[in-house]
Amino acid sequence: MSESYPEPVSPLMGASSEGALTVREAGPTGMIALRGDLSDPAFTGPVAALAGCPLPTVWQARGGDGRTLLWMAPDELLLLLPYAEARQAAPRLQAELDGRAVHALVQDVSDMRVRLLLTGPQMREALARLTPVDMSPAMLAPGSLRRTRIAQTAAAIRVISEEEAEVLCFRSVADYAFRLLGGAARNAPDFGYF
Incomplete structure (x- = not known):
């Protein structure tokens, strides 16, 4: 007899925020x-x-x-x-x-953390506003990650490509992290610091 499990419920229900960058929840992982x-x-x-x-x-x-x-x-x-x-x-x-x-x-x-994806040319500038990590390409190339914080919450940041990164944080702070990232993405500076 096989066990059946309820379908996973995503903490942000697939939320997405559009601005200078796109921030979206990756869904159950x-x-x-x-x-x-x-x-x-x-x-x-x-x-x-x-x-x-x-x-x-x-x-x-x-x-x-x-x-x-x-x-x-x-x-x-x-x-x-x-x-x-x-x-x-x-x-x-x-x-x-x-x-x-x-x-x-x-x-x-799997049900403890959430993945938030940031996509856009100023991904590094947006993240640099929220984390003490040096977001420069020399320090955080594609394929790299850092365990750190964004504002007041623990997170891990993985750079996937020059225009895409993911933030992993605890499910309990998913809404807070999503709003922080969405705000930074909407108000991303219009200059290419990195």
């Missing part, structure tokens, strides 16, 4: 938090197999085919994957690591 020894092949092998890509280096993201692996800390990764897959993938991976006697934590955190 599978997210698996992974804690372990990133130098141990017994841990990294199964993780890379599930992600379908090699592990990212420090402050980087790697991925493709609907899966992205983010370096979050010296012992932590975050795997983004289709929402429907996370619920089964997390316990399977934990069981595999337990079977190898690997000390690790694998947790489905």
